[in-house]
Amino acid sequence: RYKEKWAGTAPKISATRLALQNFDMNYSVQFGSVWPSIRVSLLSEQKYGALVNNFSDANRVSQELELLNAVDFVYESQKAAWHMQWDSRVEGVRGEETAPQETHSEQLSVEQTQAPSLLSASISPNIKCYTFSKGDVSRFPPARPDALGTLGYYLLDAASLLPVLALNVQPGDLVLDLCAAPGGKTLALLQTGCCRHLAANDISASRSNRLRRVLCSYVPKDISADVHITSWDGRNWGELEGDTYNRVLVDVPCTTDRHSVMEENNNIFSRKRLKERQTLPMLQMQLLLAGLLAARPGGEVVYSTCSLSQLQNEYVVERAVEVAETQYNISVHVEDLSYFRRLFQDTFSFFADCRLGELVLPHLTANFGPMYFCKLRREQ
Numbered sequence: 001r002y003k004e005k006w007a008g009t010a011p012k013i014s015a016t017r018l019a020l021q022n023f024d025m026n027y028s029v030q031f032g033s034v035w036p037s038i039r040v041s042l043l044s045e046q047k048y049g050a051l052v053n054n055f056s057d058a059n060r061v062s063q064e065l066e067l068l069n070a071v072d073f074v075y076e077s078q079k080a081a082w083h084m085q086w087d088s089r090v091e092g093v094r095g096e097e098t099a100p101q102e103t104h105s106e107q108l109s110v111e112q113t114q115a116p117s118l119l120s121a122s123i124s125p126n127i128k129c130y131t132f133s134k135g136d137v138s139r140f141p142p143a144r145p146d147a148l149g150t151l152g153y154y155l156l157d158a159a160s161l162l163p164v165l166a167l168n169v170q171p172g173d174l175v176l177d178l179c180a181a182p183g184g185k186t187l188a189l190l191q192t193g194c195c196r197h198l199a200a201n202d203i204s205a206s207r208s209n210r211l212r213r214v215l216c217s218y219v220p221k222d223i224s225a226d227v228h229i230t231s232w233d234g235r236n237w238g239e240l241e242g243d244t245y246n247r248v249l250v251d252v253p254c255t256t257d258r259h260s261v262m263e264e265n266n267n268i269f270s271r272k273r274l275k276e277r278q279t280l281p282m283l284q285m286q287l288l289l290a291g292l293l294a295a296r297p298g299g300e301v302v303y304s305t306c307s308l309s310q311l312q313n314e315y316v317v318e319r320a321v322e323v324a325e326t327q328y329n330i331s332v333h334v335e336d337l338s339y340f341r342r343l344f345q346d347t348f349s350f351f352a353d354c355r356l357g358e359l360v361l362p363h364l365t366a367n368f369g370p371m372y373f374c375k376l377r378r379e380q
């Protein structure tokens with residue numbers, strides 16, 4: 001017979017342990033033989049990246065970071081991809097019969113002008129982030145303020161820049177960051193220098209204040225004054241301001257897998273947050289749907305989480321696309337981001353088998369993530 005009194009006094013299992021048990025059960029099925037390696041990485045020290053603040057003396061900051069032997073992974077990845085593309089085209093041209101009306105050098109100069117634009121066309125510009133190379137577990141010192149009190153770089157999980165890069169913000173864009181606090185990605189969006197208008201929203205007023213403090217430490221007043229910070233429930237955004245934005249970032253609340261196995265404090269696996277955890281996929285789907293409704297036709301939306309869970313990643317995307325189509329008559333195209341895997345393979349370890357979107361897996365030599373991101377285009 002069930003003895004309530006005994007159950008009440010039984011030793012409580014910690015939230016971090018519960019998280020690990022839950023992940024062992026689900027992720028061993030989802031990732032098979034790769035799970036033990038992800039698991040040990042989740043439990044090991046995370047790596048950071050230093051996002052250069054273009055509103056400070058960015059050249060000096062970059063030089064200081066280079067003295068530490070860190071490299072700007074965004075720039076280095078594009079350079080490597082450019083070289084790869086260049087080499088393969090040179091090989092291709094060498095292997096081909098020369099067209100009678102064109103010389104080799106004419107063909108090469110056409111390729112040379114086309115290659116960089118091909119590679120830089122689809123990621124947000126002007127973002128510089130320094131990381132230590134694979135296997136190097138050095139840490140960045142905290143950023144120091146310059147004479148005006150502005151900090152030179154912002155430390156964050158470098159994988160969390162991938163959703164911002166995937167958003168491909170272009171000059172003059174109206175941008176919405178639907179779940180913005182504490183503000184790492186909002187700050188990265190501002191680094192692009194492209195946002196004609198940036199709306200940064202987070203349901204939590206206290207976390208929105210953290211976002212204000214971040215902007216205050218990194219961004220000149222005239223720029224941060226133009227960021228429209230609100231604390232609304234993002235699920236209602238589509239009704240309040242539909243068909244408006246060129247770009248929408250939907251960086252949803254999730255099981256924050258790395259935090260959940262390491263920190264008791266504010267852990268979503270604590271018993272009192274059970275209901276919240278169980279309803280997460282529904283909340284995530286509603287937020288993504290609101291983001292799609294807030295985008296104008298032709299607008300692009302990036303959905304992201306820092307969880308490995310398929311239930312919070314691909315399934316949420318699939319369900320939101322389905323509801324957008326059936327209930328709102330909006331057709332949505334899920335974009336192929338596999339070029340991200342090729343572009344950033346030297347910095348991050350990617351999961352090869354995502355059905356939709358891309359997933360950065362924690363790995364001992366590149367201990368970033370988890371970070372899932374998927375890009376959607378609203379067709380009409």
Ligand code: SAM
Nearest residue numbers: 179180181182183184185203204233234251253
């Ligand atoms: N994008 C942020 C960054 O890069 O610093 C991190 C966002 S965090 C993963 C998710 C955020 O969603 C939390 O700050 C949480 O307060 C917010 N949130 C939760 N429910 C929300 C809702 N219904 N509407 C808007 N924001 C919500």
